[in-house]
Amino acid sequence: MATHPGHPSVPDRSDGMMHGLDPAAEDRAQTAPAGAPSRGGTVADVLAELRGTLPDEALLTDPARLATYECDGLAAYRVTPGLVVLASTPEHVAATVRACARHAVPFVARGSGTGLSGGALPHAEGVLVVTSRLRTLHEVSAADQRAVVDPGVINLQVTKMATPEGYYFAPDPSSQQICSIGGNVAENSGGAHCLKYGFTTNHVLSLDIVTPDGDQVTLGTRAPDAPGYDLVGAFVGSEGTLGVATRATVRLVRLPQEVRTVLAGFAGTDEAGAATSAIIAAGIVPAAIEIMDALAIEAAEAAVSCGYPAGAGAVLVVELDGARHEVADEYAAVERICRQEGAFEFRMATDAAERAAIWKGRKSAFAAVGRISPDYIVQDGVVPRTALPEVLRQMTRISAEQGVRVANVFHAGDGNLHPLVLFDGSKAGETERAEAVSGMILDLCIEHGGSITGEHGVGSDKAKYMPRMFTDDDLDTMQLVRCAFDPHGIANPGKIYPTPRLCGERSGRRQGAHPLQEAGLGEVF
Amino acid sequence: MTLLDELADICAVREAGEADEVDGVAARVVARPASTSETSALMRACHERGVAVVVRGTGSKLTWGSPPTRLDLVLETGAMDELVEHAHGDLIATAQAGMPVRALAAALAGRHQQLLVDDPVGASTLGGMLAANVSGPRRMLPGAIRDLLIGVTMVRADGTVAKSGGKVVKNVAGYDLGKLLVGSYGTLGVITEATFRLHPVPPATRWVEAPVPAGRLTDTLGALVHSQLVPGALEVDRPAGEDTTTVAVLVTGTEGGVESRAAALYEMLPGAQLGDDLSWASHYPWQHRGSDTEHLALKLTTRLSGVPTLLAQAADAGVHMRGSAGVGVLYGSVPAADSTPETVAQLRETCTMLGGSLVVLDAPRASKETLDVWGPVHGLDLMRRVKHEFDPTGVLAPGRFVGGI
Ligand SMILES: Cc1cc2nc3c(=O)[nH]c(=O)nc-3n(C[C@H](O)[C@H](O)[C@H](O)COP(=O)(O)OP(=O)(O)OC[C@H]3O[C@@H](n4cnc5c(N)ncnc54)[C@H](O)[C@@H]3O)c2cc1C
Numbered sequence: 001m002a003t004h005p006g007h008p009s010v011p012d013r014s015d016g017m018m019h020g021l022d023p024a025a026e027d028r029a030q031t032a033p034a035g036a037p038s039r040g041g042t043v044a045d046v047l048a049e050l051r052g053t054l055p056d057e058a059l060l061t062d063p064a065r066l067a068t069y070e071c072d073g074l075a076a077y078r079v080t081p082g083l084v085v086l087a088s089t090p091e092h093v094a095a096t097v098r099a100c101a102r103h104a105v106p107f108v109a110r111g112s113g114t115g116l117s118g119g120a121l122p123h124a125e126g127v128l129v130v131t132s133r134l135r136t137l138h139e140v141s142a143a144d145q146r147a148v149v150d151p152g153v154i155n156l157q158v159t160k161m162a163t164p165e166g167y168y169f170a171p172d173p174s175s176q177q178i179c180s181i182g183g184n185v186a187e188n189s190g191g192a193h194c195l196k197y198g199f200t201t202n203h204v205l206s207l208d209i210v211t212p213d214g215d216q217v218t219l220g221t222r223a224p225d226a227p228g229y230d231l232v233g234a235f236v237g238s239e240g241t242l243g244v245a246t247r248a249t250v251r252l253v254r255l256p257q258e259v260r261t262v263l264a265g266f267a268g269t270d271e272a273g274a275a276t277s278a279i280i281a282a283g284i285v286p287a288a289i290e291i292m293d294a295l296a297i298e299a300a301e302a303a304v305s306c307g308y309p310a311g312a313g314a315v316l317v318v319e320l321d322g323a324r325h326e327v328a329d330e331y332a333a334v335e336r337i338c339r340q341e342g343a344f345e346f347r348m349a350t351d352a353a354e355r356a357a358i359w360k361g362r363k364s365a366f367a368a369v370g371r372i373s374p375d376y377i378v379q380d381g382v383v384p385r386t387a388l389p390e391v392l393r394q395m396t397r398i399s400a401e402q403g404v405r406v407a408n409v410f411h412a413g414d415g416n417l418h419p420l421v422l423f424d425g426s427k428a429g430e431t432e433r434a435e436a437v438s439g440m441i442l443d444l445c446i447e448h449g450g451s452i453t454g455e456h457g458v459g460s461d462k463a464k465y466m467p468r469m470f471t472d473d474d475l476d477t478m479q480l481v482r483c484a485f486d487p488h489g490i491a492n493p494g495k496i497y498p499t500p501r502l503c504g505e506r507s508g509r510r511q512g513a514h515p516l517q518e519a520g521l522g523e524v525f
Numbered sequence: 526m527t528l529l530d531e532l533a534d535i536c537a538v539r540e541a542g543e544a545d546e547v548d549g550v551a552a553r554v555v556a557r558p559a560s561t562s563e564t565s566a567l568m569r570a571c572h573e574r575g576v577a578v579v580v581r582g583t584g585s586k587l588t589w590g591s592p593p594t595r596l597d598l599v600l601e602t603g604a605m606d607e608l609v610e611h612a613h614g615d616l617i618a619t620a621q622a623g624m625p626v627r628a629l630a631a632a633l634a635g636r637h638q639q640l641l642v643d644d645p646v647g648a649s650t651l652g653g654m655l656a657a658n659v660s661g662p663r664r665m666l667p668g669a670i671r672d673l674l675i676g677v678t679m680v681r682a683d684g685t686v687a688k689s690g691g692k693v694v695k696n697v698a699g700y701d702l703g704k705l706l707v708g709s710y711g712t713l714g715v716i717t718e719a720t721f722r723l724h725p726v727p728p729a730t731r732w733v734e735a736p737v738p739a740g741r742l743t744d745t746l747g748a749l750v751h752s753q754l755v756p757g758a759l760e761v762d763r764p765a766g767e768d769t770t771t772v773a774v775l776v777t778g779t780e781g782g783v784e785s786r787a788a789a790l791y792e793m794l795p796g797a798q799l800g801d802d803l804s805w806a807s808h809y810p811w812q813h814r815g816s817d818t819e820h821l822a823l824k825l826t827t828r829l830s831g832v833p834t835l836l837a838q839a840a841d842a843g844v845h846m847r848g849s850a851g852v853g854v855l856y857g858s859v860p861a862a863d864s865t866p867e868t869v870a871q872l873r874e875t876c877t878m879l880g881g882s883l884v885v886l887d888a889p890r891a892s893k894e895t896l897d898v899w900g901p902v903h904g905l906d907l908m909r910r911v912k913h914e915f916d917p918t919g920v921l922a923p924g925r926f927v928g929g930i
Contacts, residue, residue, distance in 0.1 A: 141828075141830070142751065143747065143829060143830040144828040144829045144830050144880075145750070145829055146828065166751065187697065188697045188701075190695060194695070198668065198672060199695070199697075201672075201701065201704070202668055202672050211907065217903070217904050217906075217907065218903045218904070219903055219904045219907075220903065221826065221880055221881055221882055221903070222828050222880030222881070223826035223827055223828055223853040223854070223876075223879075223880050223881035223882070224669065224826065224852060224853065224854055225658060225660075225669070225708070225824070225826055225854055225882075226826075226882055226902075226903065227882050227884050227899050227900065227902050227927055228708075228899075228902040228903070228904065228905065228908050228926075228927040228928075229705055229708070229709055229713070229908045229911055229912075229927075230671060230704045230705060230707060230708060231705075231904050231907055231908065231911075232704075233671060233701060233703075233704025233705065233707070234700060234701065234702075234704055234705050234911075236701075236704075237697050237700070237701055238700060254750075254751065254752075254753060255753070256753060256755075257753035257754075277614060280614070280616065281614065283637060283725035283726070283727070283728070284725075285724070285725065322755050322778075323753065323754055323755050323778070323782055323785075323786055324785075325778075325779070325781050325782035325784075325785045325786070326755075326778045326779055326782035329778075329779040329781060329782055330779070382693045382695050382696055383693070384612060384614075384615040384617070384692060384693055385614065385615050386612065386614035386615050411695070414693070414694050414695040415615075415693055415694075415695070416695045449691070449692050449693070450691070450692075450693050450696075451691055451693050451695070451696040451697075451698050452698050453696070453697050453698050454693070454695040454696060454697065455695065455697055456697075457697055458697075458698055458699070462698075466698065466699065469691070469698055469699075470688065470689075470698075470699060471687075471688075473685050473686060473687050474687045474688050474689065474699070475699070476685070476687070477679075477681060477685065477687035477689075477702065478687075478689060478699050478700040478702060480911075480914040480915055481700050481702070481705065481911060481914070482700075483914050484907060484910035484911040484913070484914045485907065485910070496699065496700075497699075503914075
């Protein structure tokens with residue numbers, strides 16, 4: 001949990017030549033061993049090995065340029081990487097990871113750097129492998145309903161290329177204009193429409209990966225149900241801790257015949273929440289159901305003048321899509337339910353422009369709170385949908401007790417809350433109070449049988465909360481997968497799990513210091 | 526002390542009989558733990574003794590895959606057959622692994638909800654369906670069981686109990702162990718409890734079915750998958766040697782919606798018939814045959830556009846094909862006597878060329894010995910490493926899975 005600056009950091013992707021080589025690094029280069037594994041090496045050893053293999057301009061060592069990669073979308077955590085590699089081919093990635101493996105140097109993959117949990121937070125003594133130059137869209141096949149893309153391809157680009165054929169890529173994070181497919185795969189990203197269409201994990205068939213040993217391996221097939229363990233399923237959502245994805249085969253979904261987006265104004269979130277429950281109880285699975293509370297609406301109005309119903313204590317956005325007749329039937333039911341639950345205004349978008357206007361307020365909500373508060377924390381927690389009213393009431397209580405304003409935007413259909421905790425970091429004590437409130441909200445989610453993250457991932461930020469949701473044995477078991485892929489713990493170490501597992505040990509309990517800690521690698525977080 | 530005596534304090538146990546063989550391999554003991562904690566104690570004891578364990582639900586798919594290389598104990602999940610929770614407002618259900626899929630369906634029906642899966646085998650338990658990754662026609666929209674599983678409790682080879690996921694649909698905290706367990710044939714752990722995302726039962730359901738000659742198959746299937754009629758299933762059936770494929774499309778939704786979509790499908794499919802139910806699509810092609818002939822049961826996958834090619838080639842090779850043309854997952858049945866390892870190898874080559882794979886799900890013991898059951902597998906080295914981490918001493922279903930895992 002940490003402050004969000006309002007803009008994700010997207011470092012310059014220019015192909016400019018590198019300046020300011022570290023001369024000491026060049027010296028070390030001469031003495032670096034070639035080939036034989038040498039545990040406990042340094043970034044300089046990796047650099048030495050990569051010189052000559054990778055183009056010079058792919059290796060960034062200039063402190064000023066390294067600094068542009070010091071954080072992802074969660075700017076409160078900053079670490080300047082030891083080396084940045086701008087990979088242009090899977091072979092670049094493999095060569096880099098192989099060198100890291102040989103020298104036991106950690107590496108962190110990075111796509112567009114929009115992650116909100118510090119997943120792409122670099123390692124000071126490690127290598128940041130940036131995949132944003134791997135941005136070829138290899139294939140869009142309507143006949144097979146598949147696209148084959150590089151990891152650096154931007155999410156929205158896939159949909160743009162598929163739309164002329166009548167298809168789209170269903171996972172649609174609000175950051176879709178800038179986030180990468182590799183990042184989506186690593187985070188198992190969702191979006192407003194995952195209520196009906198699922199998350200990234202439901203849309204990836206096959207991945208080419210570079211394992212933490214530096215091997216290039218294809219997982220899965222273009223068809224579903226590849227024989228063997230579902231390693232694609234294990235890799236998606238693993239936050240860069242199992243290797244680097246260098247190519248993905250994803251599902252494309254047919255564009256619906258009809259889309260209707262409705263906006264309903266309510267007195268408050270209780271009424272909007274009741275409408276949500278009633279819609280679900282009526283057997284309707286909308287493409288999306290979103291709620292914004294009064295504070296979030298105020299922010300959105302200030303930022304993008306979205307023209308939501310005046311005086312609304314909450315707005316409900318429902319999108320219905322599918323075959324024409326069904327959508328019309330469901331629309332009638334949704335309107336009836338909303339009015340029954342007290343909607344004082346009910347609008348429907350009839351064309352793409354009106355639909356975009358309705359979504360504009362919702363999709364700009366995170367950035368918009370920047371208009372009403374100097375600083376804010378974007379929280380991401382999940383509760384069972386039926387617990388929403390209770391959890392919202394508790395949040396209101398906490399907010400009042402602590403004197404910290406909380407704006408609420410959430411994927412109501414699946415109980416995924418995005419409370420925006422507002423504060424002014426320049427005032428003494430406010431940051432701490434905001435962080436405390438943010439933590440209490442996660443506790444509420446756990447108490448109600450939910451999750452500490454629905455889509456933003458655990459990353460650096462929430463590793464410490466994992467033991468509140470899972471037992472030591474649960475976490476130990478998950479890390480068996482990690483040990484299979486990354487026995488030396490060099491792939492994005494310190495993320496997800498608060499206590500690294502020593503691979504190869506017999507019991508789950510670790511005794512003494514972890515070798516990575518001894519090597520000084522485990523203590524950054 | 527015999528193994529039976531040693532385990533008797535832990536849970537219900539009995540001596541194994543002939544009916545407890547797993548694909549022709551005899552076991553010594555059958556154990557029937559009644560809870561996750563009994564399963565844990567049992568596995569710990571087995572692990573300490575190096576006792577090889579195969580998990581059994583109703584035993585309906587125990588001959589799928591390869592026979593175990595070693596077997597001491599059959600762990601039956603039948604005493605763990607309860608619905609733990611049906612949170613209907615959240616469209617979520619948690620059940621024990623030994624619960625029959627059919628029993629879960631009955632329990633959910635009162636609330637007009639369902640776990641949107643098909644069980645062509647007919648007798649599967651939830652655990653068996655997960656472990657063997659069973660699917661049927663209706664996977665076209667919601668995906669297969671991997672896509673509906675949101676939380677799982679497992680017992681590891683050494684008895685450690687672990688959970689992943691949870692009770693909410695949207696959740697990215699930690700690795701998704703459920704994905705690894707689906708289709709793992711009991712080689713990574715014993716699933717004892719699972720939580721699923723549910724769907725409402727739609728008010729109306731209609732099948733539209735038509736015979737499609739070979740010359741029109743590519744265009745017809747292409748038009749159907751590309752249509753905006755949101756088919757809930759797109760099934761094909763083509764007996765060996767036949768030129769004509771039966772194509773069936775399922776539409777579900779509101780009464781009026783289903784009627785209008787069925788009418789549109791009727792236009793697209795000359796000679797179409799309407800029906801409320803379609804019995805052939807809910808059985809694998811090897812299922813309603815005379816019991817005397819022994820068959821190879823094949824699972825063949827292909828990219829969507831490759832379905833017509835695969836159907837044609839399989840029909841020529843004497844294979845009765847059936848399955849989900851809208852997904853690219855098909856099943857084939859061929860009398861063991863009429864097929865050679867080359868038949869399988871050639872079809873496998875076609876599947877691979879079409880972006881898929883071929884697995885011999887089931888076959889008479891003698892055929893399995895001459896066949897490559899699993900075929901080549903991507904990432905086998907990583908899979909071996911995963912197996913080694915979860916089951917370092919190889920007590921869970923040794924030899925049943927890919928690459929001898
Ligand atoms: C304004 C805003 C709105 C957002 N809205 C949403 C939303 O609606 N839904 C949602 O789910 N998320 C949302 N996010 C979060 C973020 O955009 C997603 O997590 C996104 O998928 C990250 O993609 P990225 O390319 O920026 O990844 P990065 O931030 O660069 O990396 C994220 C993680 O992925 C790993 N990684 C990156 N590339 C690879 C690769 N090729 N192989 C292996 N690992 C890799 C990194 O190591 C890191 O752990 C939002 C972010 C912002 C700033």
